[in-house]
Amino acid sequence: MSVEVVSADGLAFQYNAVDVLTDISFDLSEGGYIGLVGPNGSGKTTLIKLLLGFYKPTNGIVKLFGFDPADFQDWHKIGYLPQKIVSFNPNFPATVKEIVALGLVSRKKLPKRPGRADKLAVGHAMELMDIMDIKNELIGELSGGQQQRALIAKAIVSEPELLILDEPTTAVDPETREKFFSLLKELNGQKRVTIIIITHDTGTIGKYASKLLYLDKKIIFYGSFEAFCVSSEMSDYFGEYSQHLICHRHDTANN
Amino acid sequence: MDILDFLSHGFVQKALIAGSFIAVLCSTLGVFLVLRRLSLIGDGLAHVTFGSIAVGLFFKSSPVYVAVPIVMLSSLGILKLVEKARLYGDAAIGIASSLGIAAGVLLASVAGGFNVDLFSYLFGNILSISIEEVIASIVLSIILITVIFLFYQELLSVTFDEESAKASGVNTKKINSILVLLTALTVVLAMKMVGIMLVSALLIIPSVTALQMARSFKSTMFIAAITGVLSVLLGICISFAADLPTGATIVLLNILFFIAAFIYKTLR
Amino acid sequence: MSEKQGNVNMIKDILKSRNLLSYLLVLALFLTMISMTGCGKKDHPTTGQKKLNIVTTLFPLYDFTRNIVGDNAQVTLLLPPGMEPHSFEPKPGDMLRINNADLFIYTGKFMEPWVEGILKGLDSKKLVIVDTSRGITLNEEKEDEKDQDHAHGHGKTDPHIWLDLSNAQKIVDNILEGVIQKDVANRDYYSKNAETYKVNLNGMDAKYRETFSTCKRRIFIHGGHFAFNYLAKRYNLQYIAAYHGSPDAEPTPKRLIELKNMLKQYDIKYIYYEELILPRVSEVISRETGATMLKLHGAHNVSKEDMDKGITFLSLMEENLKNLKVGLECQ
Numbered sequence: 001m002s003v004e005v006v007s008a009d010g011l012a013f014q015y016n017a018v019d020v021l022t023d024i025s026f027d028l029s030e031g032g033y034i035g036l037v038g039p040n041g042s043g044k045t046t047l048i049k050l051l052l053g054f055y056k057p058t059n060g061i062v063k064l065f066g067f068d069p070a071d072f073q074d075w076h077k078i079g080y081l082p083q084k085i086v087s088f089n090p091n092f093p094a095t096v097k098e099i100v101a102l103g104l105v106s107r108k109k110l111p112k113r114p115g116r117a118d119k120l121a122v123g124h125a126m127e128l129m130d131i132m133d134i135k136n137e138l139i140g141e142l143s144g145g146q147q148q149r150a151l152i153a154k155a156i157v158s159e160p161e162l163l164i165l166d167e168p169t170t171a172v173d174p175e176t177r178e179k180f181f182s183l184l185k186e187l188n189g190q191k192r193v194t195i196i197i198i199t200h201d202t203g204t205i206g207k208y209a210s211k212l213l214y215l216d217k218k219i220i221f222y223g224s225f226e227a228f229c230v231s232s233e234m235s236d237y238f239g240e241y242s243q244h245l246i247c248h249r250h251d252t253a254n255n
Numbered sequence: 256m257d258i259l260d261f262l263s264h265g266f267v268q269k270a271l272i273a274g275s276f277i278a279v280l281c282s283t284l285g286v287f288l289v290l291r292r293l294s295l296i297g298d299g300l301a302h303v304t305f306g307s308i309a310v311g312l313f314f315k316s317s318p319v320y321v322a323v324p325i326v327m328l329s330s331l332g333i334l335k336l337v338e339k340a341r342l343y344g345d346a347a348i349g350i351a352s353s354l355g356i357a358a359g360v361l362l363a364s365v366a367g368g369f370n371v372d373l374f375s376y377l378f379g380n381i382l383s384i385s386i387e388e389v390i391a392s393i394v395l396s397i398i399l400i401t402v403i404f405l406f407y408q409e410l411l412s413v414t415f416d417e418e419s420a421k422a423s424g425v426n427t428k429k430i431n432s433i434l435v436l437l438t439a440l441t442v443v444l445a446m447k448m449v450g451i452m453l454v455s456a457l458l459i460i461p462s463v464t465a466l467q468m469a470r471s472f473k474s475t476m477f478i479a480a481i482t483g484v485l486s487v488l489l490g491i492c493i494s495f496a497a498d499l500p501t502g503a504t505i506v507l508l509n510i511l512f513f514i515a516a517f518i519y520k521t522l523r
Numbered sequence: 524m525s526e527k528q529g530n531v532n533m534i535k536d537i538l539k540s541r542n543l544l545s546y547l548l549v550l551a552l553f554l555t556m557i558s559m560t561g562c563g564k565k566d567h568p569t570t571g572q573k574k575l576n577i578v579t580t581l582f583p584l585y586d587f588t589r590n591i592v593g594d595n596a597q598v599t600l601l602l603p604p605g606m607e608p609h610s611f612e613p614k615p616g617d618m619l620r621i622n623n624a625d626l627f628i629y630t631g632k633f634m635e636p637w638v639e640g641i642l643k644g645l646d647s648k649k650l651v652i653v654d655t656s657r658g659i660t661l662n663e664e665k666e667d668e669k670d671q672d673h674a675h676g677h678g679k680t681d682p683h684i685w686l687d688l689s690n691a692q693k694i695v696d697n698i699l700e701g702v703i704q705k706d707v708a709n710r711d712y713y714s715k716n717a718e719t720y721k722v723n724l725n726g727m728d729a730k731y732r733e734t735f736s737t738c739k740r741r742i743f744i745h746g747g748h749f750a751f752n753y754l755a756k757r758y759n760l761q762y763i764a765a766y767h768g769s770p771d772a773e774p775t776p777k778r779l780i781e782l783k784n785m786l787k788q789y790d791i792k793y794i795y796y797e798e799l800i801l802p803r804v805s806e807v808i809s810r811e812t813g814a815t816m817l818k819l820h821g822a823h824n825v826s827k828e829d830m831d832k833g834i835t836f837l838s839l840m841e842e843n844l845k846n847l848k849v850g851l852e853c854q
Contacts, residue, residue: 052422054418054422074424075424076423080422080423093465093469094411095470098411099415138471
């Protein structure tokens with residue numbers, strides 16, 4: 001039996017005695033592609049942080065490749081793109097190449113210095129994200145879209161098996177978005193990379209992800225987009241009208 | 256008096272050599288500190304050093320050997336404050352700084368006076384460096400450069416974004432601790448050698464100068480180091496030629512370099 | 524949830540992080556322990572317990588006064604032992620001490636510029652203030668005319684009057700006057716003590732003059748601040764100091780080289796350092812010229828050890844004479 005990439009069982013988290021997440025249970029197998037959606041403050045980012053071991057759960061279990069995140073060692077298997085607004089100092093004096101290369105620190109074992117293979121990997125990731133022409137530019141001097149592409153390149157450079165992306169396409173132009181999602185499709189389809197993508201755009205994510213996890217402090221719904229559209233839980237939650245709108249928009253987009 | 260005669264004096268040579276190594280130490284560390292919003296940690300730890308020297312004098316032991324562990328512990332304490340008390344770096348540093356000064360003044364008062372005026376420890380003088388201090392500055396520089404060489408990627412990733420660094424498996428606690436501990440050692444050593452004014456200035460100004468002109472992180476570190484060293488070397492020579500106090504001259508040169516870099520950046 | 528609930532939870536959170544709390548507790552305990560060890564320890568040296576309450580600023584004044592009043596008064600030294608006088612600033616406790624005293628004795632407005640300021644804040648009816656520099660000619664902080672490069676023409680006044688032993692006697696007179704004003708009944712006692720003490724000062728003065736009549740060198744170089752010019756002038760010696768102002772100002776590289784050259788030029792084998800401060804400059808010069816370091820005590824203030832040992836102004840001047848004799852290579 002293969003190990004689940006991600007599994008959660010009765011996962012709960014409290015902050016200042018406020019319930020942020022309660023009774024989260026789900027599994028994600030290799031090659032899965034989840035859209036993690038929900039309103040603001042629903043706990044999406046918190047779930048990711050629990051997964052990555054930044055927080056300790058108040059209750060329940062979360063496992064990363066079968067390991068407790070605190071014991072997990074193979075971080076090169078994970079590519080993480082945090083929410084841009086939170087993480088980023090736009091005046092940071094590093095070039096795109098230097099930033100992308102940071103994605104390889106998970107592979108690094110003291111006292112090995114970056115070698116040829118590493119340089120090649122960085123070049124490859126930059127090519128994929130179409131940023132070779134700006135590789136020596138300072139990251140702070142780029143447009144929002146270019147910055148995001150650089151950060152995505154950083155997330156994929158170590159050829160991760162699990163990609164976690166927190167709102168990766170906000171402030172990104174439509175062309176970049178399309179290219180980005182086709183890249184994800186390729187990674188997911190051909191290389192069996194497992195993907196979790198957080199977005200507040202419930203409608204369009206259905207186009208790409210194979211499953212939706214709708215979160216509002218607890219799991220409201222977990223399943224395919226089609227099932228989402230007819231799910232009674234979602235009708236109860238949204239109201240039928242909104243559910244119809246979302247799915248209709250999805251259909252329109254598809255047609 | 257010509258330049259050759261000037262350079263023949265022992266105190267000048269020691270000032271040039273030790274001063275340069277201190278400059279390299281401070282400016283390189285300073286890049287990381289400034290980007291982490293810990294710029295004033297040099298000032299803060301200098302005040303803690305002041306307090307620790309009072310502790311050392313109070314217990315009639317060698318003040319420097321007492322100061323080093325106390326300052327190192329305080330630097331870790333500052334990190335802990337940032338983490339647990341949810342403060343930004345500047346507030347945590349402020350706490351440590353005030354505590355250091357207050358402890359020093361308190362102890363001085365309680366002890367009824369020390370053998371040597373406590374405040375004279377705050378004013379190291381770059382012109383009165385001993386040979387042991389020269390060696391210490393070289394050794395510490397080697398340690399710092401080794402650490403940066405071994406942990407460059409980790410340091411850069413933590414400085415850029417601590418969360419991503421954690422998700423890459425970097426032991427951010429360890430890296431942060433190494434950074435502040437090295438800073439603590441540098442501050443204690445540098446304070447004794449060049450005084451609090453120069454320590455603060457060398458930790459902050461060369462790196463902000465470099466940030467004006469940087470085209471990559473690597474170049475930022477180099478420019479900071481070079482600016483720092485240049486300010487010391489030129490500062491010593493100019494203070495001689497113009498008969499000015501050396502420490503203040505070095506600080507002013509740093510400011511001049513910053514202004515020049517800033518103008519360069521705006522014009523570009 | 525309600526805000527109250529949130530606050531309670533916040534407090535619970537703080538208490539939960541036992542690490543920080545215990546860290547703070549340990550610190551608080553430590554500091555309390557330190558302050559306990561200081562309880563009962565007087566940080567202001569005081570003599571006697573009787574009628575008059577006298578506050579003096581610098582050590583020489585303290586010493587002169589206690590010699591004059593004997594057991595009839597309580598004399599307090601304002602400057603805590605070990606504190607460098609040029610950076611002294613009175614604390615509220617000091618203000619109270621002065622205000623409650625019968626007599627406040629200070630050197631002069633150039634040594635204690637802060638006195639002028641606090642005089643307005645004093646409201647005591649009984650307090651008599653003695654400016655011991657009254658009647659003494661003050662010099663400028665200027666080195667010998669030969670050394671014109673560093674003649675400070677901006678007229679900064681040299682306040683170190685007590686190091687000239689004839690000035691010291693005048694200071695004794697000024698103090699005596701003040702003491703008698705507060706305690707006329709015992710004037711004979713005080714006058715006799717003052718006379719005796721002046722004789723001792725005079726004797727020391729004579730010793731100095733005699734010693735310096737046969738010296739190989741007539742110049743002495745000091746790595747400290749410019750304090751000994753009154754002394755130098757009295758015995759016709761030349762005096763060079765590294766710092767011009769207070770010891771906080773840094774000497775410039777040029778100055779250091781100048782001092783080194785002077786030692787070479789005059790073939791001087793001794794460099795003097797001052798009390799209570801790390802002798803950095805003297806150390807450097809000593810290291811690089813091979814000169815021997817000797818102490819010259821400016822008698823502004825003394826260390827706690829010295830105070831406990833019962834040091835006096837005269838013993839300090841005795842030590843200084845010994846060291847000057849060596850450095851100037853006298854018979």
